[in-house]
Amino acid sequence: MSIVLTVTKTSYAQPAVPFEITSQGHIVVKAKINGVEGNFIFDTGAGLTLVTKNFANKLGTLHKQDGSYTSFRATGEPLTANLYDVESVALGSFTEQHAQLTIFNVNLGPIDGLISLMSFRKQPFTIDYIHKKIIFETDKSLAAIHKKAHVVPLQLEISRDKALDVFAYFTVNNKLTLQFLIDSGSGMNIYRLNTRYITPLGIDTVNATKTTHPSEFNPKVVTAIYNANVQSIVAKSSAAVACQNVKASFIDGLIYDGVVSLNWIGKQITFDLKKQEMLVW
Structure with a gap:
């Protein structure tokens, strides 16, 4: 699937998204999938974006791809995932259009899922632990x-x-x-x-x-x-x-x-x- 990434232009050069850090050290951000907001762990090791079944129910009917994807956790445990197409995954002003994700029937408490790096292949970003925000970088700021x-x-x-x-x-x-x-x-x-x-x-x-x-x-x-x-x-x-x-x-x-x-x-x-x-x- 071809992924198209877009960043909404704003009046400031570097859009940023605040995050919280849990007692276990997880980075939790507000994100919107198809316009529905939830709490997600920003997970550089997730592989692909995941939402819980409870959150998926809020999204209504999603298009399920015919095929599936089998991945392996770090311990070697296989996980076979169904893949679904969504219109958008958004963090603040950053939006990935025509994204894909998987749904798992797991209880993550107040967490609605995991945001993976797949959305950011073309968008450099900074995780700023000092100010607790994710900053979307420009060519100028990267330099x-x-x-x-x-x-x-x-x-x-x-x-x-x-x-x-x-x-x-x-x-x-x-x-x-x-x-x-x-x-x-x-x-x-x-x-x-x-x-x-x-x-x-x-x-x-x-x-x-x-x-x-x-x-x-x-x-x-x-x-x-x-x-x-x-x-x-x-x-x-x-x-x-x-x-x-x-x-x-x-x-x-x-x-x-x-x-x-x-x-x-x-x-x-x-x-x-x-x-x-x-x-x-």
Whole structure:
């Protein structure tokens, strides 16, 4: 499906959308789908945009595509999704026309769904944790940010023009350079690694705490997790993007090298997916 992105012009150069941060560290924004407003998690790791069944009922009849899409959660759990066409997905003055999304019958409390990166392939934006807003950047503002930011190259995984995730390379404990999914939807201060790296990183599993976690979508799917300390995680491209002595989770069956949250990377983080860059400033 061809995606057409448009930004409504306003009297100011850089439109912005305020957000709230939950106690778990999720970024929650007001967004409108087909003109119906709801509360959504802005989720760089969602892949595709999702709404709950309760919210979908407010939208009336949606056109269901004949085909479906099977994706995999980071733990390898398959999720087969029906896809629906909607007229628009809007955050403030930014609007994606002729979008697609999926519907899941899940209870997310006050949250009506997840907004993915698919809407922003052509629109650079900044997540500003200081002022709690998402800013839609212009060519001029991007040039100014480039002069002061640390540039982290991104690798994009675009699946069948239906889902999009972003990755970057980080060096762990000065030993391994691994490619991590950057997932704002994971919460705050989240560092997840594949258990295959326990031995190469010299992790002491004898003293590590082991827990299990059932899937939110299928409670029968249970993941084993080892919690242990990691000395350092540093962006391969910039030593300024780093954290030290953090509690990490080593997860059985993780399909990636690792998954990290967004909040620790910087206070102001710009995504330019056209150039495959993350600018940290």
